[in-house]
Amino acid sequence: MIDVALLGTGGMMPLPNRWLSSMMLRYNGSSILVDCGEGTQVALKEQGWSPKPIDVMIFTHMHADHISGLPGMLLTMGNADRREPLLIVGPKGITRVVEGLRMIARDLPFEIEYKEIGANEESFDVCGLKVEAFRVCHNVTCYGYSFSLERAGKFDAKRAREQGIDIKLWSRLQRGETITVDDMTFTPDMVLGPSRKGLKVTYCTDTRPLDIIARKAEGSDLFICEGMYGEKDMLDKAKEHKHMTFYEAATLAKKAEVKELWLTHYSPSLPNPKAYTKEVREIFPGTVVAKDGRTVELKFEED
Numbered sequence: 493m494i495d496v497a498l499l500g501t502g503g504m505m506p507l508p509n510r511w512l513s514s515m516m517l518r519y520n521g522s523s524i525l526v527d528c529g530e531g532t533q534v535a536l537k538e539q540g541w542s543p544k545p546i547d548v549m550i551f552t553h554m555h556a557d558h559i560s561g562l563p564g565m566l567l568t569m570g571n572a573d574r575r576e577p578l579l580i581v582g583p584k585g586i587t588r589v590v591e592g593l594r595m596i597a598r599d600l601p602f603e604i605e606y607k608e609i610g611a612n613e614e615s616f617d618v619c620g621l622k623v624e625a626f627r628v629c630h631n632v633t634c635y636g637y638s639f640s641l642e643r644a645g646k647f648d649a650k651r652a653r654e655q656g657i658d659i660k661l662w663s664r665l666q667r668g669e670t671i672t673v674d675d676m677t678f679t680p681d682m683v684l685g686p687s688r689k690g691l692k693v694t695y696c697t698d699t700r701p702l703d704i705i706a707r708k709a710e711g712s713d714l715f716i717c718e719g720m721y722g723e724k725d726m727l728d729k730a731k732e733h734k735h736m737t738f739y740e741a742a743t744l745a746k747k748a749e750v751k752e753l754w755l756t757h758y759s760p761s762l763p764n765p766k767a768y769t770k771e772v773r774e775i776f777p778g779t780v781v782a783k784d785g786r787t788v789e790l791k792f793e794e795d
Contacts, residue, residue: 493519493691493789493790493791493792494517494518494519494621494639494641494691494693494789494790495517495518495519495787495788495789495790496515496516496517496518496693496714496716496787496788496789496790497515497516497518497539497541497785497786497787498514498515498716498754498756498782498784498785498786498787499511499514499515499516499532499535499536499539499784499785500512500513500514500527500529500531500532500535500784501513501755501756501757501758501782501783501784502529502531502557502757502758502760502784503557503697503698503718503720503735503757503758503759503760504557504759504760505557505760506529506530506531507760509783509784510758510760510783510784511529511530511531511532511534511535511784512529512530512531512532512557512558512560512561513527513529513552513557513558513697513756513757514526514527514528514529514531514532514535514561515527515695515716515756516536516541516546517621517639517693518541519619519620519621519641520619520620521545522545522547522548522619522620523541523545523546523547523548523619524546524547524548524549524550524618524619524621524639525543525546525548525549525550525565526549526550526551526552526637526695527550527551527552527558527559527697528549528551528558528559528560528561528562528565529557529558529559529560529561530557530560530561531561532561532565533561533564533565533568535784535785538784538785539785539787542572543565543568543569543572544569544572544574546565546569546578547576547578547579547618547619548578548579548580548581548618548619549562549578549579549580549581550580550581550582550618550623550637551580551581551582551583551586552582552634552635552636552637552695552696552697552698553582553583553630553632553633553634553635553698554582554583554585554586554589554632555632555698558697558698559589559593562590562593562597563593563594563596563597564597566578566594566597566600567597567600569600569602570597570599570600570601570602573601574601574602575601575602576602577602577603577604577605578602578603578604578605579604579605579606579607579618580604580605580606580607581606581607581608581609581616581618581623581625582607582608582609582635583608583609583610583633583634583635584608584609584610584633585608585633586606586608587606587608590604590606609625609635611627612626612627613625613626613627613704620641621639621640621641622639622640622641622642623637623638623639623640624637624638624640624708625637626638626704626705626708627704628696628698628699628700628702628704628705629699629700629702629734630698630699630700630734631733631734634697634698634699636694636695636696636697636699636705636708637694637695637696638692638693638694638695638708638709638712639692639693639694639695640690640691640692641690641691641692642687642690643687643688643689643690643691643792644666644668644680644684644687644688646684646685646688647662647665647666647683647684647685648683648684648685649662649683651682651683652665652682652683655682655683657678657682657683658673661673661678662683665678665679665680665682665683665684666680666683666684668680688792688793689792689793690792691713691790691791691792692711692712692713692714693712693713693714693715693716693790694708694709694712694714694715694716694717694748694750695716695717696709696715696716696717696718697716697717697718697756697757698718698734698735698757699718699734699735699736700730700731700734700735700736700740701736701740701741701743701744705717705744705748706744706747706748707748709744709745709748709750710748710749710750711748711749711750712748712750712751713750713751713752713790714750714751714752714754714788714790715744715745715748715750715752715753715754716753716754716756716782717736717741717744717745717753717754717755717756718735718736718741718755718756718757719736719737719738719740719741719755719756719757719758719765719772719781720733720735720736720737720757720758720759720762721735721736721737721738721759721762722737722738722758722762722765722767722768722772723737723762723768724737724739724771726759735757738755738765738768738771738772738779738781739771739772739775741753741755741772742772742773742775742776742779743775743776745776745778745779746775746776750778751778752778752779752780753776753778753779753780754780754782754786755772755779755780755781755782756782765781766781768781769781
């Protein structure tokens with residue numbers, strides 16, 4: 493099970509009912525914050541979630557509307573007596589930028605560890621989730637991210653008994669361990685069926701449409717994607733500033749065959765994004781023109 497909260501849906505500047513870009517994932521007691529625009533702390537408070545258990549912060553890029561809330565967030569986490577290290581992930585240069593912002597957030601009671609991404613595509617694990625970073629097309633280096641929770645095959649007790657495997661070993665094999673007892677080796681594939689469908693969330697913002705986005709989002713249970721503009725006559729402006737329209741995001745969602753698309757990162761000149769819901773759903777019916785605070789609890793499909 494993965495909990496997802498879209499904390500801020502604004503781009504460029506915050507509005508009274510629209511904080512800047514931020515999204516949080518919670519899994520198995522851990523929390524991952526993606527981007528930390530202005531107002532993220534307030535959005536968390538409104539959601540009833542806490543910054544204290546944030547284990548990892550991941551940044552798409554270093555524009556202010558995606559990172560300006562970080563110094564205050566760090567201070568709040570420090571004032572909550574946090575002692576555990578915090579991992580910050582982002583494009584190459586994130587260490588320098590964060591350390592510069594820390595000029596106003598000194599003397600934190602916890603260490604900050606950094607992971608800088610330089611390749612066009614890179615995979616790594618955080619908090620039990622597989623993360624795939626992929627470079628997108630903005631006017632600075634920017635990445636989208638897919639978060640996957642893999643699911644092992646179903647445990648087959650009958651096969652375990654037939655092979656004489658001690659019941660005391662079953663739970664360890666089910667967790668994926670390989671066990672050797674008295675010169676005999678037992679592997680998970682001896683007792684597990686084929687892998688089952690897991691869960692996948694893809695987050696992508698500040699980019700023009702790219703084939704890699706559809707490829708990395710393929711089969712996602714949730715695809716959160718920027719829709720800077722809802723007006724169809726804003727396509728030229730979207731191209732100029734390397735952003736997307738609602739309709740381009742919906743086309744990507746259709747191509748990737750995702751279950752649901754949440755639009756985000758709206759232009760401050762767009763006061764009522766929901767006005768374009770009908771038109772964009774003609775392209776991809778599973779589109780949600782999301783608001784700040786939208787949440788979902790993703791669960792495994794029943795066998």
